[in-house]
Amino acid sequence: MGIRLFITIIVLCMLTTGAFAEPVNDKALVAAKPARLLSLYNFFSDPPAQTPSDGVLPYDLVTPLFSDYASKFRFVYIPAGKSADYRDSGVFEFPVGTALIKTFAYPADLRRSKKAVRLIETRLLIRHETDWKAWPYVWNEDMSDAQLKLAGRRMEIAVTGFDGKPLHIDYAVPNANQCKGCHALDKAVVPIGPTVRNLNHDFNYSGAVKNQLRMWIDLELLAGARDPQDLPAATDWQDISQPLNDRARSYLDVNCAHCHRRQGPASNSGLFLEAWEEDRVAWGYRKRPVAAGRGSGGFEFDIDPGNAEGSILIYRMKSLDPGIMMPELGRSMAHKEAIIMLEEWINGLK
């Protein structure tokens, strides 16, 4: 307990450094219209370095969504004196004025993730009185500020790839409507990431390592949660010490289930990939396609046990054709490492 408190105090100090720093602009957050420039919200004390302002807490996810190998910086801001209510499943119930902030960035060389990082876009999810608003902001070349781009944007991004060769990424900033493509649940826009399962692991708070949920509880950002040790946690899909089945289901949960769940945008497919889905046909096991069209690739089943090569799920994850590829949005490259993991999983299914 002593150490916990100590770390919390350190982080609190970090979060409140610089008496000169301006607080987050609560008024702008709940205004009917989004700010034209991201800087108006005051989320960052040092935007190019993505150093957060007072009260803006960084976090990450056990298993993140794949987005063309982009680096992501995630932050949560909850207005002073308020807290999110704990939920066992789905995202926490955040109070009005909450902002979930996610910046997408690329290092000049994908092999050196921390060096020469160029910020691309920052997506905001802001909790208003009746609903969440989703706004995309695109960073200037000099990273001094980011501008609201409701219509999205296509960007050519040149980096050095993992193989050391030049790589051109055909990056798409989603338009405000496309946000709904993933963030719709029962027709309302909702966050996806900050669930108990996907937050429940350690985070490095500038050198101080601490369980994220513990930190949120100690900072009184989260109310009603039990001890994080007793709470469910997602499996890190890259953690080879974990059972392959858990890694696979966790990856599919995070990368697919925001649409492929019963209230999600892909409900009509009948393919439901939440990690806790128990109906095996529903999670793809010998499930026939319904409206896949050429997405079927000529194969009979989403997951054909023992036959990854002949499974529609793998076929669509490998494809870059808009009429075939899955997910439909947010990637222009295949996630090779995850595909290898999932192939191994499917080939081991009986």
Add this chain to the structure above:
Amino acid sequence: MNKTVLSFGDQKAGGEGFLITSDNVVLEDFAVEDTKGDGIKSKGADQITYRRIRVEWSGGSKETNGAYGIYPVESNNVLVEDSVVTGASDAGIYVGQSENIIVRNSTATYNVAGIEIENSKYADVYSNTVTHNTGGILVFDLPNLPVMGGHSVRVFNNQVIDNDTPNFAPEGNIVGMVAKGTGIMIMTNRNVHVFDNTLSNNGTVSVLIATYPNEFEDDNYVPHPRGVLIRDNNYEGGGSDPDGEVGDIITNVTGTPVPDIVWDGVVPLTEWMTWTSDADRIYVNETIDTTFANLRMIQNTLYPWSTSADRDIEDYAGAVPEPKPVRLPQLLKTN
């Protein structure tokens, strides 16, 4: 629909050209061409109207075309009228997992399926022209979906003519099994009425009534068609050029030409041993020169040495109550 044309030939992302998720939307007087996936999809969009919409893949019938042209799904109160769909690699006009549906005065050509009503209830499909597809009008119900148990569908006054395009659906899709030259096909569903249609020169079969043919793992799914009535249709030609596996299965029993109306005769095994209640039976009321076959697939599988069809059309006379005409709120307002 020829003045405003939205071409998606250079589309880079997205599973469809248009996606509508709002209620009370009218789509009117425009065309969508060459989308990489589906043409126009509306999902969970109640009271949606497609009026004078054209969706087309300009390169003809190709496997690389998108699956569905007009694609409302999980919606209440769907109206598709005066629209045209050409080239879909699954169904031109596809209504799925929906309720209260009218598809009328529309044209579907060179698709795999012209019009398909799937896992839906209360649908009226009438006064459409469905020609040069692989199959004309399909009424299907499939397992393992959130919405199942399609029922109360009326298919009438349609021109189902010359459906003669070889099946170009990507394999794995259920429509991939549809034989070239299938006029109207009913697979599972309850209370489907097919009447006053003209079925002309559909090479495999004019009307096919069938049980879901694949294995499935779903306790809530009924794979048999129940309470189907076929009456007062006009049959011309047809059945003279049966295609593919389905054509083989039929002609193994009936020979060529295939009768106008074919039912696989598959019922739940308990019924096969006893009887089927009146409400669940298959009824055919057609003129005396109409030909019919019950393939008696269960008998013929159990006793393959006595393969024969039941062609006694009179034994299938009768009726089940017809669903009331579908009324849509969007039509009550304007008319």
